Amino acid sequence: MKKLFAKCYIWLLLAMLYAPLLFIAVFSFTESRVLGSWTGFSPRLYQNLFTGNVSGGAALISAVENTLVIALIAAAFSTVLGTVAAIGIFNLKGRAKRTMQFLNNIPMINPDIITGVSLFLLFVFLRFSQGYVTVVLAHITFCTPYVVLSVMPKLSQMNPNIYEAALDLGATPAQALWKVLVPELRPGMISGFMMAFTMSLDDFAVTFFTRGTIGLDTLSTYIYADARKGGLTPELRPLMTLIFLLVLVLLIIVNLRGSRTKNAIE
C-alpha cells in the first residue's frame, strides 16, 4: 500500500514534468502554425526540417549550427583549461588552494544574468566588439568550473606513486603525463566535457548579453526572439521532439552501461 502510494507520487510528478514536452511532441505531427490547434496528421514539419525548407528561412538552421559549434568549441577549451587547472589546484596547499576553489565556485553560484551582465560590461570596458568570439569566451567562463570539479575527484583517487614510478623508470615528464596521468583522469575529463557541452547548449542569458548586435543567434536566442514576435516557427516542434528523443536515448544508454559495469565490479 505504502509502496503503491510512493510509486503513484513519483509517476504523477513525472507526468507533470513531461506534459509540456509531450504536448510539443504530439503537435509536431500537424501542420498548424499555432501550437495547440490540431489540423490533421501530417509529417510535413519533419520534411521541412530535413529539407531546410523552413518558414523562418535559413535563420533556424544557422541557429542550430551556431549552438552546436559554440558548445563544441567551448567544451573543448574548458576541458583543457579545466584539467590543467585541476592538476594545479590539486597540488596547491592551504590558503592558495582555498582561494582558487573559491574563485572557481563564483561562476557556478552567480545566476546567469549576473555572469551575462558582468561579461557584457567587461567587453564594453575593453572596447572588444561583441560576437562569436565573445560568446565562446563567455561560455568557457561558466563551463570550466564544472570541468575542474569533475577532474578533481579523479586526482584524489589516483595513486600518486605511479606517476613518480613512470619518471623513475625513465619516462620523460611529457610521456608520464600522456601515458599515465591523462588515462587516469580521462573519465573525469569526459564527464566534465559532457557537463560543459550541455551547459553551453542550454544557455540563454549569457549568450543574450554577449552576442553583440551582429545578429548572431543560438537556438535559445532564436526562440526568444521568435516568441516575442508572436508565433513560434512551427518547425521548432519537430526539432525539439528529436532533440528530446536523442537526449532520452543517450542518457538511458549511459546509465544502463554505468550500472552494468558497477554490477560487474561488485
Added chain:
Amino acid sequence: MVKRSNWSIPYLVFMMVFVVLPLLLIVLYAFQDGAGHFTFSNITHFFSDSDSLSTFAVSIEVAIENTLICILLGYPAAWILANRKYNRSAVTVVLFLMPMWINALMRTLATAELFNMLGVALGKGTLLFGMVYDFLPFMIYPIYTTLMKMDKSYAEAAEDLGAAPWTVFWKITVPLSLPGVMSGVLMVFMPTVSTFAISEFLTNNKIKLFGTIIQENINSSMWNYGAALAFIMLVIIGITTLFQGSERGEVEGGLI
C-alpha cells in the same frame, strides 16, 4: 608532481580577467553616472523608485514561494528515489533530471501554450507553476545525492533503540539531509529572482521579475542603472552564500 602547482596559473589569470574583473566592473558602473563620475544616485534611485521596489518585492515573493513548493514536492520525491524499498532503478532518477537537458525556453513556451489551450489565464498562478516545473529537478537532485550518501546505520541504530519510523525520519533523516536541501535552495532561489524570459512568457509580460528590469536597462543602454540593479543582486547572493557555508560545488559536480 612537485612543481605542478604552477599549472593553476593560466586558470588564475583567466579567472582574473573573466570572473573577478567583470564583477568589479559591475561595482564600478553601479557607482558611476553616464559621464563616468562617482555617484550614489543609481542606488538611491532604486530605493526611491516605487516600480523597481515593487518588482523587487514581487521577485522575492515569487522566489520564496517557488523554493517552498519545490521543497514540499521535491523532498518526498528525493526520499522515495533514494529509498531502496521503493526504487531500485537509476533510470527513474534520470527521468527526473532529463528535462534539464531540454532547452529551458522551449519547455517554458510549451507550458505557456499548454495553459493557453486549456483556457487558463496567464498570471501569478501560471508563473509559479512554470517556475516549479523548471526548477524542481534542481531541488530533487542535491537532496537525492545527500540521502544516498547518508550513513544508513544512524537510522538503523535509532530503530534498534526503539524510535518510531516518524521519529527516525524527523530526528535522523531530515537533519542529515539538510545540506542537500540548502544547496537545492541555493540552486532555486537566486535563479528564480533573476530569470527574465521565463516570467515574460508565462505571464504574457504582466508580471515583471527583477531579471527583466536588469535586462531592459542594459538593453536600452542604461548600463549604470542596470549595473546598480545587478550590484544589489550580488549583495543578496553574498549574504545567502554566507548563510550557506562552503560545500555547495561538490553536489553539482556529479550531475552526469
